[in-house]
Amino acid sequence: METNNTCKMVNIYLYSRYERFWHWLQSALIITLLLTGFETNSLYSLFGFQRAAEVHNFVGISWLIAFLFFVFWVMTTGEWRQYIPTSKKMVLVVRYYLYGIFRGEPHPVPKRKEAKHNPLQRIVYLILAACLLPIQMVSGFLFWGYNSWSTWGLGWLSLKVVATVHLAGAFAILSFLVVHVYMITTGHSLTAHSRAMICGWEEVEERDAIGEWEVKARAKSA
Amino acid sequence: MKRVESTGSFVLALWLLWMNPGISAANPAEGDPAPGREMAQQATKGPKRWITADHGKHPVLQQPFTSGPEVTKACLSCHSEAAAQFHKTIHWTWIDPTSPKDKPAGKGGLTVNNYCISIHGNEPRCTSCHAGYGWKDKNFDFTDVSKVDCLVCHEQTGAYQKFPAGAGNPAKEPTVFKGDGKEYLPPDWNKVAQSVSRPTRENCGVCHFYGGGGDMVKHGDLDSSMAKPSKTLDVHMGLDGKNFDCVRCHTTTTHQVAGRIYSTPAATERTTLAQDDLTPRITCESCHTSKPHKEGSKANDHTDKVACQTCHIPEFARALPTKMSWDWSTSGKMKDGKPYKEKGPLGPPSYDTQKGDFVWDKNVKPQYFWYDGTIDAITAKDRIDPSKRVALNWPVGNPGDPRSRIAPFKVHTGKQPYDTVNKTMLIPHLFGPPDSDAYWSKYDWNLALEGGMKKVGLPYSGQFGFVETSYVFPTTHMVAPKEMAVKCNECHTPKDGRMANIEGVFMPGRDGNRTIQTLGWIAVLGSLGGVLLHGLGRTISRRKKED
Numbered sequence: 001m002e003t004n005n006t007c008k009m010v011n012i013y014l015y016s017r018y019e020r021f022w023h024w025l026q027s028a029l030i031i032t033l034l035l036t037g038f039e040t041n042s043l044y045s046l047f048g049f050q051r052a053a054e055v056h057n058f059v060g061i062s063w064l065i066a067f068l069f070f071v072f073w074v075m076t077t078g079e080w081r082q083y084i085p086t087s088k089k090m091v092l093v094v095r096y097y098l099y100g101i102f103r104g105e106p107h108p109v110p111k112r113k114e115a116k117h118n119p120l121q122r123i124v125y126l127i128l129a130a131c132l133l134p135i136q137m138v139s140g141f142l143f144w145g146y147n148s149w150s151t152w153g154l155g156w157l158s159l160k161v162v163a164t165v166h167l168a169g170a171f172a173i174l175s176f177l178v179v180h181v182y183m184i185t186t187g188h189s190l191t192a193h194s195r196a197m198i199c200g201w202e203e204v205e206e207r208d209a210i211g212e213w214e215v216k217a218r219a220k221s222a
Numbered sequence: 223m224k225r226v227e228s229t230g231s232f233v234l235a236l237w238l239l240w241m242n243p244g245i246s247a248a249n250p251a252e253g254d255p256a257p258g259r260e261m262a263q264q265a266t267k268g269p270k271r272w273i274t275a276d277h278g279k280h281p282v283l284q285q286p287f288t289s290g291p292e293v294t295k296a297c298l299s300c301h302s303e304a305a306a307q308f309h310k311t312i313h314w315t316w317i318d319p320t321s322p323k324d325k326p327a328g329k330g331g332l333t334v335n336n337y338c339i340s341i342h343g344n345e346p347r348c349t350s351c352h353a354g355y356g357w358k359d360k361n362f363d364f365t366d367v368s369k370v371d372c373l374v375c376h377e378q379t380g381a382y383q384k385f386p387a388g389a390g391n392p393a394k395e396p397t398v399f400k401g402d403g404k405e406y407l408p409p410d411w412n413k414v415a416q417s418v419s420r421p422t423r424e425n426c427g428v429c430h431f432y433g434g435g436g437d438m439v440k441h442g443d444l445d446s447s448m449a450k451p452s453k454t455l456d457v458h459m460g461l462d463g464k465n466f467d468c469v470r471c472h473t474t475t476t477h478q479v480a481g482r483i484y485s486t487p488a489a490t491e492r493t494t495l496a497q498d499d500l501t502p503r504i505t506c507e508s509c510h511t512s513k514p515h516k517e518g519s520k521a522n523d524h525t526d527k528v529a530c531q532t533c534h535i536p537e538f539a540r541a542l543p544t545k546m547s548w549d550w551s552t553s554g555k556m557k558d559g560k561p562y563k564e565k566g567p568l569g570p571p572s573y574d575t576q577k578g579d580f581v582w583d584k585n586v587k588p589q590y591f592w593y594d595g596t597i598d599a600i601t602a603k604d605r606i607d608p609s610k611r612v613a614l615n616w617p618v619g620n621p622g623d624p625r626s627r628i629a630p631f632k633v634h635t636g637k638q639p640y641d642t643v644n645k646t647m648l649i650p651h652l653f654g655p656p657d658s659d660a661y662w663s664k665y666d667w668n669l670a671l672e673g674g675m676k677k678v679g680l681p682y683s684g685q686f687g688f689v690e691t692s693y694v695f696p697t698t699h700m701v702a703p704k705e706m707a708v709k710c711n712e713c714h715t716p717k718d719g720r721m722a723n724i725e726g727v728f729m730p731g732r733d734g735n736r737t738i739q740t741l742g743w744i745a746v747l748g749s750l751g752g753v754l755l756h757g758l759g760r761t762i763s764r765r766k767k768e769d
Contacts, residue, residue: 041739042716042731049711049731053520097756102763147523159728164735171742175749182753186760 009188012113014202019079022070023197029063030173032056037170060140067137082116083126090119101186110204111196124176132172139166258514265495265509266464278416287411290355290391291368296415298367305367307477313353315364316341318484325601327484332601332678334614334647336548336636336691337434340602343651343677346389351429358389360677373409375425376418382409387653423449423459426468438542438570442586442632443699447541455541457703473502480504482696485618487595506530527621527727529629532590533708534701538632543568543582549637551688553578554665561665576662578637588630588697590724592619597694602680605645611635611690612647621726628724630697637690639671643683647691649674 015023036056039046047055074080092108097120100108109118117125142154142162149155187193188203196202255263277283282296298305308314316330327333329348334340341348342360349357353371356362363369371390373382385393385406393406427449433440453460458471473480480502482488493501494511501508510530515521521533538544555575556562566572568582599615606612619626639648651673654660661670667686675682713721714731721729 040714040730041734042714045711049714050709053710053714053730057520102759104764104767147526160733160735163728163730163733164738167735168738168742171738171745174742175745178746178749179753182757185757 009203011201011203012111013200014111014113014116014196015200017200018073020197020200022066022073025066026063026070029059029066030177032059033063034170034174034177037166041167057144060137060144064137064141067133083122083129085123085126086119088119090123093118093120097186107188111202112204128176132169132176136166136169136173139169256514256516256519258510261494261496261511262509262514265503266466266470273419277418280416283415284412287415290371290373293411293415294355294368294370294372297372297418304372304477305370308353308370309364309367311477311479312483313477313479314370316352318486320485325603327599327601332603332680333484333599334602334649336614336634336638336693337440337545338652339638339647340649340674340678342649343674344653347387347435347653349390350384350386350388351432352390355390372418373414374428375421377414377425378417378419378422379410379414380424381407382414383407421467421469423467426472430468434545436570438539438544438582440545440634441695441699442538442544443535443695443697445539445542445544448699451541451700454703454706456700458701459699471503471508473504482595482597485596485598489595526624527627529593529627531696531698531701532588532628532630534704535588535630535697535699536702536706536708537585537587538630538697538700539584539586540700540702543570543584544586544632545570545580545634546583546586546632547579547581547635548577549579550639551578551637553661554667575665586632587720589633590628590630590721591617591694592621592623592626592724592726593617593629593631593696594619594623594626597696600647602647602649602678604647606640606647606689608640608642608645608687608689611692612640614647614691614693616692617694617696628721628727632695632697634693634695635690636693637688639667639686640689641683642685642687644681646680647689648682648686649678649680651677 033056036047036052036059038044039052040049040056042049046052074083089109096105096108107118109115111118139162142149142157143159143166145152146159146162149157184193187196192203280300282299283293285296287293287296294305312319312328316328318327318331318333321327321331325332329341332340338344338348345360345362346358353374354362354369355371356369371384374384383392383406384390385397386399386401392409394408396405396407398405427444427446430441430444431437431446431448433444438445447455448459450461451459453463457463458466469479471480480488481504488504489502489508492505492507492512495501495503495508496511503509506514507525507530512525513522514525514530524533552573553575555573557575561575562573563571563575564573566580566582568584570582571580572582573579596618597615598618600606600612617629617631619629639650640646641648648671650667650670651658651660652662652670654663654673656663658664659666659669659673661667664670668684671686672682672684708720711719711731713719714729716732716734719732721732
């Protein structure tokens with residue numbers, strides 16, 4: 001609505017039905033886990049401790065199962081390439097969010113079907129999906145299976161350590177969520193990004209199909 | 223596109239499939255009982271008893287009797303080994319069989335409590351609860367088989383009474399006991415002897431409901447309300463529940479009644495009837511197994527560290543008040559030169575010249591300790607530290623021991639005499655004839671302590687003071703219906719929870735890493751502040767541009 005660039009805008013189909021379904025399912029799961037998890041840490045009373053713990057366990061295990069399907073999808077569809085980190089244009093993207101965005105400059109790396117994530121997103125989502133979420137799932141699964149530790153040969157584990165890791169992970173995810181929700185509003189219009197994640201289509205500037213930096217990253221990974 | 227779609231619906235289907243048991247666990251539906259409850263119900267079906275003899279037809283029980291030992295001899299003429307068996311039990315010896323000979327533990331040993339402290343010197347009164355006849359002083363012959371009182375445990379008339387100060391003997395002629403003002407009649411021996419059967423609640427209750435010299439005094443989970451309890455008071459014993467008598471769980475072989483004996487646990491192994499059909503039914507798990515709750519229920523994960531009683535006995539003394547504290551130091555006050563009693567707010571006296579100040583309480587939340595099934599105690603020979611409250615006994619257990627679990631206890635506090643020079647607990651002579659040195663005769667502590675310690679054969683310096691003490695009772699009866707079980711957040715709470723003093727275990731909701739919490743909130747609020755500033759910056763810069 002208030003973009004000042006003169007480029008022609010085109011609608012591209014960015015997110016497939018499964019991606020959108022997965023995104024919203026995972027966000028529902030994570031928000032439920034945060035709500036119930038912080039309640040079992042006695043932060044507030046919402047569902048009651050017992051119900052909160054039951055829901056947390058159930059949703060957590062559900063997420064774990066669903067996440068395995070996501071991993072399968074990412075691997076078989078080649079979408080894992082979207083997460084390969086790159087330093088190319090990273091400085092430009094950081095400069096954009098710290099400076100350019102206030103000047104109304106165009107985004108240095110517009111979205112493309114083949115490159116949905118800008119370099120900053122790549123590194124953040126890679127850390128999230130390959131590191132933070134798995135840590136949370138593993139620590140949560142261990143927490144859940146506490147009584148079986150000795151049968152699993154994990155008798156040396158400390159529940160206190162597992163619980164602390166799990167709590168630290170929860171805070172990291174909550175912090176991510178805060179920033180992530182804000183970033184939705186930073187598209188070329190306030191609702192452009194959310195529309196894309198709901199309908200699949202996002203309006204982007206018409207440019208080359210794939211940026212030069214993207215080609216090089218592919219060549220390197222191949 | 224097709225493939226993606228079908229993957230999505232498969233995940234959804236799996237998720238819904240997974241969701242079902244979770245939902246049913248959250249809303250326990252009737253007709254889908256917990257396996258442990260089901261097993262216990264199967265194990266206890268068929269309450270019918272059978273007996274192949276009518277004791278009323280035995281000529282040996284029709285002869286004239288004038289005393290208890292005569293009846294016992296008649297019993298032994300058929301049950302030839304009964305007395306010898308009984309002589310080996312704690313009910314007879316009142317001594318912890320595992321304690322050292324020079325420092326015997328138990329009522330008959332040198333253990334002291336914070337009620338009437340010790341039986342020594344006070345035998346005729348205390349041994350009215352001995353299943354024997356004539357334990358009136360330390361010269362009682364523990365090898366005499368005819369001194370076993372078969373009747374107190376086996377008679378079913380309900381009319382058999384031992385005189386409260388008769389050293390275990392019933393009254394020879396109608397006698398009034400000054401302590402309660404009631405008249406005690408000699409038993410109709412033949413009627414009583416012919417009525418014998420397996421012990422009922424009433425038999426056990428005659429002593430165990432009235433421990434400490436009166437109803438409700440000692441245990442907190444055992445008092446006269448347990449003679450005919452409702453299901454709400456005790457699911458197992460309730461007349462409208464399973465209607466168990468004591469021996470249903472306190473199973474007995476050759477007069478050895480299953481149960482804890484001081485430092486011998488009630489059961490060393492957590493064996494169920496399914497593993498061994500002759501195992502004593504003394505633990506909850508004997509019938510209910512170690513996974514008593516519904517499959518997948520979090521409660522099943524607690525059974526390794528938390529005793530069943532901890533959640534299933536939310537409070538003790540739920541029908542009648544129990545004594546929680548006894549201060550001997552205030553005893554001896556007179557009103558108009560006479561001993562007196564003051565009625566307390568819950569009914570029983572709050573002051574008694576003979577005994578001092580009492581605190582009674584009802585619906586008491588237990589205290590919790592790590593417990594391996596044994597209780598250790600000091601004796602009158604052990605040195606104490608009078609600078610702090612002296613634990614006269616305490617639950618043994620620690621978080622690292624796989625046999626130890628968190629279990630509920632009644633803790634009775636007291637203030638009682640100790641030797642300020644020798645630093646030992648003192649045993650007073652309380653009960654005796656009016657002209658004796660007994661405290662309840664002359665109200666002179668020094669005389670009573672000198673007399674008591676002389677009778678038990680222990681040194682007394684002549685200097686005494688009063689020290690605060692504690693005495694524990696495991697809480698295991700008065701199991702409440704499952705709806706009344708302790709709720710999760712009564713323990714999983716950061717402040718003042720039931721488990722506030724339990725160490726050595728990490729409890730979600732109670733224990734959290736404060737550093738991580740502080741850093742976590744700094745990170746979250748920092749992120750929030752950052753994006754708000756960023757958003758503000760965008761709004762301002764956009765306005766400027768539009769201007």
